[in-house]
Amino acid sequence: MSVNPAIQGRVFPAVPPYLVGREKVREFSRAVFATNPINFDPDAARAAGHSDIVAPPTFAVVVQEATLAQLLAEPDAGIDFTRVVHGDQRFSYSRPIVAGDELTATLRVASVKSLGGHSMVTAESTIVDATGAHVVTATSTLVVRGDE
Amino acid sequence: MTTSAPVTPSLESLTVGDIVAESSFPLTRDSLVRYAGASGDFNPIHYRDDVAHAVGLPGVLAHGMLTMGLAIQPVVDWVGDSARVLDYQVRFTRPVPVDPDLGAVVTVIAKVGALDADAGVARIDLTVTFNSVTVLGKAQARVSLV
Numbered sequence: 001m002s003v004n005p006a007i008q009g010r011v012f013p014a015v016p017p018y019l020v021g022r023e024k025v026r027e028f029s030r031a032v033f034a035t036n037p038i039n040f041d042p043d044a045a046r047a048a049g050h051s052d053i054v055a056p057p058t059f060a061v062v063v064q065e066a067t068l069a070q071l072l073a074e075p076d077a078g079i080d081f082t083r084v085v086h087g088d089q090r091f092s093y094s095r096p097i098v099a100g101d102e103l104t105a106t107l108r109v110a111s112v113k114s115l116g117g118h119s120m121v122t123a124e125s126t127i128v129d130a131t132g133a134h135v136v137t138a139t140s141t142l143v144v145r146g147d148e
Numbered sequence: 149m150t151t152s153a154p155v156t157p158s159l160e161s162l163t164v165g166d167i168v169a170e171s172s173f174p175l176t177r178d179s180l181v182r183y184a185g186a187s188g189d190f191n192p193i194h195y196r197d198d199v200a201h202a203v204g205l206p207g208v209l210a211h212g213m214l215t216m217g218l219a220i221q222p223v224v225d226w227v228g229d230s231a232r233v234l235d236y237q238v239r240f241t242r243p244v245p246v247d248p249d250l251g252a253v254v255t256v257i258a259k260v261g262a263l264d265a266d267a268g269v270a271r272i273d274l275t276v277t278f279n280s281v282t283v284l285g286k287a288q289a290r291v292s293l294v
Contacts, residue, residue, distance in 0.1 A: 024186075027185070027186045030186070031179075031217070032186075032221065033218045033221050034224065035225065036224055036225060036228070036229070038229055038230065039230060048231070050231065054229070055230075058217040058220065058236070061187065061213050062188060065188055085240075086213075086240055087240060088239045088240070090236070090238075091236050092235045093235065095231075
């Protein structure tokens with residue numbers, strides 16, 4: 001089974017809101033070897049003008065994850081999880097993620113392309129805050145290997 | 149203890165090609181388990197050799213997103229605030245196998261790739277290597293220096 005090209009342009013329902021916890025940001029920060037005090041210390045973050053500790057640049061993947069799970073589970077998408085390799089990743093921020101944010105992510109399939117028997121699916125997850133304002137767009141290109 | 153606020157580098161002081169940061173990150177299997185828990189990515193190829201071998205891999209690999217996540221840290225330390233990273237992208241070109249005994253050392257060199265004086269933004273290009281082989285392609289961050 002190959003990827004269904006008709007999913008290009010499909011917009012999925014928004015996933016339930018993700019509440020960014022301070023300890024989760026600290027845990028993620030330690031895991032990616034962050035050492036900056038604004039990732040750990042609320043006083044340092046406030047001194048730098050943020051309302052609470054700031055998440056590292058790749059933290060948005062934690063929020064994006066539920067949207068990718070939707071895509072992989074889509075019955076007619078034809079994406080075989082065991083053949084998926086993460087090809088590219090991008091984060092484009094309007095503002096940083098801080099502890100206390102309530103974020104909602106919505107995935108859109110930006111493109112489906114075929115390349116030498118493989119399919120490349122680009123999924124764009126738009127992440128907004130509780131007011132609806134854009135925070136970050138997380139874009140993943142998944143390479144789905146074709147049949148041998 | 150008090151720490152002084154980090155000083156943001158000025159765009160005017162930079163030239164394309166300048167190395168602004170470099171660092172090495174020794175990864176162990178523990179690092180991968182820690183990242184799995186922190187990120188929620190529990191794909192077993194990142195902690196079980198038997199599963200990795202069954203899908204044709206040489207052994208347990210680091211999460212690509214862990215490599216991406218640590219590779220930006222020298223840039224964050226250089227600019228002083230992770231909020232200055234406006235945009236960050238990578239291509240995952242080669243895996244990083246993490247030996248159970250020896251681990252793996254990932255090395256990052258951050259260079260000025262382009263300067264946009266009007267926007268106050270620098271493009272920083274990252275060279276990320278393991279065993280002298282590049283593991284991330286087109287690894288670029290746009291950072292605000294205003």
